[in-house]
Amino acid sequence: MKHVFTKKNRALLSELVRTDFKLRYQNSILGYSWSLLRPLLLFLILYLVFAKFLKFGADIPHYPIYLLLGIVLWNFFAEMTTQSLGSIVARGDLIRKIRIPRWIIVLSSSVSALINLGLNLIVVAIFMVFNHVSLMETAPLLLLTIVQIYVLALGMSLFLSAAFVKYRDITYIWEVGIQGFFYLTPILYSISRIKDPVLLKMLFLNPMAQAIQDARYALVTHETVTVNNVLHNSIFRLLPYILTIVVLIIGVLYFRRESKYFGENI
Amino acid sequence: MVDSEAIAIRVENVAKSFRLPHERSTSVKHVFINIFRSKRKFEKQHVLSDISFDVKKGEFFGIVGRNGSGKSTMLKLLAGIYVPDAGTISVKGSLTPFIELGVGFNPELTGRENVFLNGALLGFNRSEMDTMYNDIVDFAELERFMDQKLKNYSSGMQVRLAFSIAIKVNSDILLLDEVLAVGDAAFQKKCFDYFRKLKKDKKTVIFISHDMNAVREYCDRAMLIEKGRILTSGSVDKVAQRYTRLFLNSARASEELGDKTRWGNGQAKLKTVHVIQKADKIIVTLESEFYEDARDPIFGIYIKNPVGIKIFETNTGWERVKIGSIEKDQKVTVKWEIADIFTNGFQTVTAAISSHDGSDYYDWWEEATSFVIDKDKITTAVALPKATVVVDITS
Numbered sequence: 073m074k075h076v077f078t079k080k081n082r083a084l085l086s087e088l089v090r091t092d093f094k095l096r097y098q099n100s101i102l103g104y105s106w107s108l109l110r111p112l113l114l115f116l117i118l119y120l121v122f123a124k125f126l127k128f129g130a131d132i133p134h135y136p137i138y139l140l141l142g143i144v145l146w147n148f149f150a151e152m153t154t155q156s157l158g159s160i161v162a163r164g165d166l167i168r169k170i171r172i173p174r175w176i177i178v179l180s181s182s183v184s185a186l187i188n189l190g191l192n193l194i195v196v197a198i199f200m201v202f203n204h205v206s207l208m209e210t211a212p213l214l215l216l217t218i219v220q221i222y223v224l225a226l227g228m229s230l231f232l233s234a235a236f237v238k239y240r241d242i243t244y245i246w247e248v249g250i251q252g253f254f255y256l257t258p259i260l261y262s263i264s265r266i267k268d269p270v271l272l273k274m275l276f277l278n279p280m281a282q283a284i285q286d287a288r289y290a291l292v293t294h295e296t297v298t299v300n301n302v303l304h305n306s307i308f309r310l311l312p313y314i315l316t317i318v319v320l321i322i323g324v325l326y327f328r329r330e331s332k333y334f335g336e337n338i
Numbered sequence: 339m340v341d342s343e344a345i346a347i348r349v350e351n352v353a354k355s356f357r358l359p360h361e362r363s364t365s366v367k368h369v370f371i372n373i374f375r376s377k378r379k380f381e382k383q384h385v386l387s388d389i390s391f392d393v394k395k396g397e398f399f400g401i402v403g404r405n406g407s408g409k410s411t412m413l414k415l416l417a418g419i420y421v422p423d424a425g426t427i428s429v430k431g432s433l434t435p436f437i438e439l440g441v442g443f444n445p446e447l448t449g450r451e452n453v454f455l456n457g458a459l460l461g462f463n464r465s466e467m468d469t470m471y472n473d474i475v476d477f478a479e480l481e482r483f484m485d486q487k488l489k490n491y492s493s494g495m496q497v498r499l500a501f502s503i504a505i506k507v508n509s510d511i512l513l514l515d516e517v518l519a520v521g522d523a524a525f526q527k528k529c530f531d532y533f534r535k536l537k538k539d540k541k542t543v544i545f546i547s548h549d550m551n552a553v554r555e556y557c558d559r560a561m562l563i564e565k566g567r568i569l570t571s572g573s574v575d576k577v578a579q580r581y582t583r584l585f586l587n588s589a590r591a592s593e594e595l596g597d598k599t600r601w602g603n604g605q606a607k608l609k610t611v612h613v614i615q616k617a618d619k620i621i622v623t624l625e626s627e628f629y630e631d632a633r634d635p636i637f638g639i640y641i642k643n644p645v646g647i648k649i650f651e652t653n654t655g656w657e658r659v660k661i662g663s664i665e666k667d668q669k670v671t672v673k674w675e676i677a678d679i680f681t682n683g684f685q686t687v688t689a690a691i692s693s694h695d696g697s698d699y700y701d702w703w704e705e706a707t708s709f710v711i712d713k714d715k716i717t718t719a720v721a722l723p724k725a726t727v728v729v730d731i732t733s
Binding site for chain 2: 079080082083084086087088091094095098165166167168169170171172239241242245332333335336
């Protein structure tokens with residue numbers, strides 16, 4: 073592990089992230105402020121549609137924040153995986169002409185996604201203040217949840233970006249896959265609507281479902297249904313976490329095997 | 339044997355082949371289809387086989403070869419961009435490849451931002467770049483443009499900027515792939531100055547080139563790759579000579595294939611076009627046979643230099659040599675002695691026979707033969723192209 077974060081690699085990582093950020097808001101008048109303004113406006117729409125007009129989640133305290141947090145975490149996962157997916161191919165010019173550790177490219181898009189997550193969480197904090205949500209002592213647990221989602225997304229990203237070099241339809245598959253995954257995760261709908269106990273248990277094997285519910289529990293309200301309420305066997309409770317680790321391991325191994333041939337396959 | 343301490347790069351029995359995309363499965367559908375097929379269709383192209391060589395520390399080592407010989411693949415293997423199928427490559431010390439200048443340059447970023455990005459790709463962190471930044475900009479002579487976007491730079495400016503960053507690299511081993519080929523004369527001079535500096539600093543350099551003059555001037559040793567194998571290696575002169583001979587052989591080969599332009603009405607045919615090289619002159623001999631009677635036919639040749647420019651041209655008409663009346667089945671041999679005015683490299687000879695007024699061509703043979711000039715020293719004296727012609731008619 074020592075050679076992973078050498079001085080050179082850190083410098084390269086930070087420069088790639090910087091470039092990514094600079095290019096993102098090129099030629100826009102408001103520039104970097106868009107990175108805060110964009111989630112703010114998007115959340116306002118969601119708030120109006122789901123909380124005000126449709127009156128979703130009347131049974132859940134602080135429903136707008138509850139919804140918002142779910143969306144923010146989901147967006148982080150979706151953004152990181154889709155951006156990483158094409159990252160290796162997009163940086164093909166570097167890979168074919170210079171020797172840099174290939175994983176740095178995936179890592180740099182993941183850092184960009186992390187930065188966006190940070191900005192979005194600031195917006196969530198602003199909404200929390202306006203909604204008079206008091207900060208609970210469980211709030212620091214949110215960090216652990218973010219780490220878990222990051223690990224899951226990193227595993228997926230490594231796998232997808234390496235597979236995309238060989239099979240260009242991965243991008244379409246993932247586009248559809250992530251939509252399905254979105255509905256397998258209780259983000260827009262409340263998990264209490266699912267009455268079938270078996271289905272409920274199955275749903276919680278999805279690490280994203282478990283993570284988002286945990287985050288809501290930690291930050292918004294303890295009335296959230298979490299994996300602990302649904303799965304009673306402690307081994308089952310560990311399953312979503314184990315799945316997260318498994319995804320990471322598969323991603324790392326596949327990436328390591330394929331990355332040798334990136335130079336010739338891109 | 340050289341002791342292993344002094345070796346910078348050791349390549350042992352390296353082989354590399356690529357799967358040619360005959361029908362490469364770039365989509366998942368193909369993968370599924372291929373699973374059900376008994377055999378997958380792909381052709382293996384062996385790019386390099388059984389390559390072994392050592393490069394000593396502080397050596398300027400040239401790798402030469404024609405296009406498609408595998409020399410660029412070798413460079414990419416050394417750079418770690420490709421992984422060899424078999425064999426080992428061991429590198430001692432830090433290594434930086436220059437397959438292209440300005441890798442990662444982004445047109446949407448300013449010159450300044452690109453300097454830092456390119457620097458990071460070459461292994462420098464921000465503070466190192468900060469200390470070098472002014473030097474780089476000074477050397478590139480682009481002070482006024484650093485806050486403009488790179489897309490507004492001319493290509494010459496971009497190369498200058500990239501080169502100024504590249505020369506800051508202080509790796510033990512450098513791989514250079516014909517980066518010299520770009521830029522104007524002033525830029526080329528800068529490149530050659532940099533080469534001299536590398537030599538003075540005792541850097542290990544692997545230099546890939548077509549340019550035999552550059553290889554002769556800078557390399558201590560060289561290696562010639564042809565069709566993925568080492569043809570010869572050792573002294574630069576030996577390698578350079580072998581390299582020029584390769585072109586001669588390939589010209590002969592394509593002659594046999596008959597892909598040269600040849601036309602004419604067939605009244606007479608050139609049988610052979612032959613070149614003999616003497617110390618200070620070139621002797622070109624045309625042998626022809628006539629199938630119909632002809633009066634005062636004209637024999638002519640021209641010689642093109644390595645870049646395809648006509649260097650010398652003559653014919654019996656200009657020289658006022660009357661061939662006279664030729665009868666059917668007579669053979670005519672025409673011989674020119676030409677002062678050696680040619681520069682180093684691969685020359686081609688085109689020969690023709692026409693009617694006395696040049697209105698009909700009996701036989702036109704484009705690039706009928708070729709020869710290679712390989713002088714150790716290029717003489718500066720300019721000799722006037724003088725030719726003497728001897729005509730010999732036999733029945």
